[in-house]
Amino acid sequence: MSKSTDSDVVTKGDLQGPSSSPKSFSHEYNSDSQSTELVQEQPKRSWRSYVWDTLDKSPEERRFLFKLDAVILTLASLGYFIKYLDQVNITNAFVSGMKEDLKLFGNELNYMQTCWTVGYVIGEIPSNLLLTRIRPSIWIPACEVVWAIMTILLAKCKTTTQVYVLRFFIGLAESVFYPGMQYIIGSWYRKDELAKRSCIFHASGAIGTMFSGYLMAAVHKNLAGAGGFKGWQWLFIIDTVISLPIAISGFFLMPDLPEITKAWYFSADEIALAKERMRLEGRAPRAPYTKAKFKKIFSSWHIYLLTALYIFFNNGNGASSQPAFQLWLKSKGRSITEVNTYPTITAAITVITTLIYAWTSDTVFRGARWPPIVFSGLVNIVIYSSLAAWNIPDGWKWACFLLAGFGGGISGLTFAWAHEICGDDNEERALVTGTMNEMAYVIQAWLPLLIWQQVEAPVYHKGYMTSIFIAVAMIVTAFLIRFLHHKERANKLLAEEQNA
DSSP states (O other): OOOOSSOSEEEHHHHBSSOOOTTOOSSOBOSOOOOOEEEESSOOOOGGGGTOGGGGSOHHHHHHHHHHIIIIIHHHHHHHHHHHHHHHHHHHHIIIIIHHHTTOOSSHHHHHHHHHHHHHHHHHHHHHHHTTTSOHHHHHHHHHHHHHHHHHHGGGOOSHHHHHHHHHHHHHHHTTHHHHHHHHHHTTOOHHHHHHHHHHHHHHHHHHHHHHHHHHHHHHHHTTTGGGOOHHHHHHHHHHHHHHHHHHHHHHHOOOOTTTOOOTTSOHHHHHHHHHHHHHHTOOOOOOOOHHHHHHHHTSSHHHHHHHHHHHHHTSOHHHHSTHHHHHHHHTTOOHHHHHHTTHHHHHHHHHHHHHHHHHHHTTTTTOOHHHHHHHHHHHHHHHHHHHHOOSOHHHHHHHHHHGGGGGSOHHHHHHHHHHHTTTOHHHHHHHHHHHHHHHHHHHHHHHHHHSOGGGTTTOHHHHHHHHHHHHHHHHHHHHHHHHHHHHHHHHHHHHHHHO
16 A cells, blocks of 8 residues: 555545545545545554544544444444344243243254254355345345344244244344444444454344343243243244334445445545545455456465354354353253343353453554454363363353353454455455355354254263364464465565565
């Protein structure tokens, strides 16, 4: 990226009117000629950046980011909240009467989760590719509405087959959201901003998990039997009541991408500012799919190693993603309220560690994504080694189930890393982030059937042992990506110097 000989910042003066300057906006400004700094090519860092990254930016950029954060973080967080609420409610319903009412005494819970995963896997990559051609403000909210409506239908299911079919289509509709919103976040934010937003977005999923537990406990206590519905049926009904307004709001608020946005809350100057921010970041705009582009994508290490990293993360946190804690509590004779609420502490720890990982990555580690990933892998090794032994004091077992939350907070960092590594090709970025999520769930579709079988609960020895090896593989992959990315950047800088 070439730098101006005069300054490291873009100014209003630089951006006025049509210009051939490499730092000019494509949109003509009609503001006065004051040279107020707007976009810093290399963002300044002071102690205020450790609190929040916009505090060291120009007033114009702060105003723009305030609007962007208010919309994107709200839509992303609420959307992911309802996605997780509608995704994990099957586990809360299962341990709160659904198992007995529908006579689910085999591995039916595994099959329900697998049906959801299969639908999720089928939809992810096609959906992310469609997002480079269809306005996200149409596609994502429409799918949110579909899964919200299907969730309420679970309350009327009488057979496992009906549950399996609905779970498949709920997974298909939900496949749009997480990789799609990560793609959108990566299209608006710069490197010093990206991890925090990605992780705040991801943390909302853990909040959804927590809320589902509290909601199930409240519903079981206050609504069980009302209107002829059991407590677990009311859970699905209330989930839809919460989800639909959030889904519909996306049609009116989602900003799409900088180069095609028609967001009513952005001025023309702010849209131009957004485009320039992405140009300075080296984040490429949309371009056609070509045979050469696909060849470039699939001949690079990016799609393979970043996908492997996310597979290891997504499938290495079984103590929190599977109902291991809940079923252990149930085996100890705990009440339904306790079975649903105690595991929310793990989700709360995930929220806290997710934010710690994001802030330290963007500030203390100066944009490095690998240190928190390696740390969470080391914590997982300790936790799953202890649970694999199983015959340990109950106090330490409690600690292991709670500390499993340390492993769930790095999803946003892996996606932030992918956006940075693939930043110079928009279509590669969309395909890689979609593939990361999809392949993680491809593995999740069958791996739990082998290592997290319901009939082996709560011991799950195979699951805990496998998680140890997954944690080791994740650490090794993170170091390999770091090495190859550094090498790639060095080669790119050398090529630019030679061309200059």
